Amino acid sequence: MSDVTHTIHSRPELRLTVILGLDDLWHHKPKYQEIVRRARDAGLAGASVWRGTEGYGASSHIHTARLLDLADGLPVLVVVVDEEPRIRAFLETIADLLGQATVTLDHVERIHVSDA
Secondary structure (H helix, E strand, C coil): CCCCCEEEEEEEEEEEEEEEECCCEECCEEHHHHHHHHHHHCCCCCEEEEECCEECCCCCCCEECCCHHHCCCCEEEEEEEECHHHHHHHHHHCHHHCCCCEEEEEEEEEEEEEEC
């Protein structure tokens, strides 16, 4: 057991989630890389990318990593969390990347734990 005490801080923020296909490109580069770069350039708190193993979209065609010949079009999630005004402003800067994407916004509580 540790003698160190911790302080927990929380604040409301907004989570932006962009669901793309792994193969979605912008100027010959993956769109998810461009979104992360623009998030960093905008000074947002952080961005993460997760690669899905299976999913389907508007076509209702299931894309899966289980079969090599169907491994194209796998889903990728880009998640960015920051203050609501900053996320809403950021959306304007990535609008050109969102044509075929699914985009969601969720109110979240961001937790920060520090040593007291």
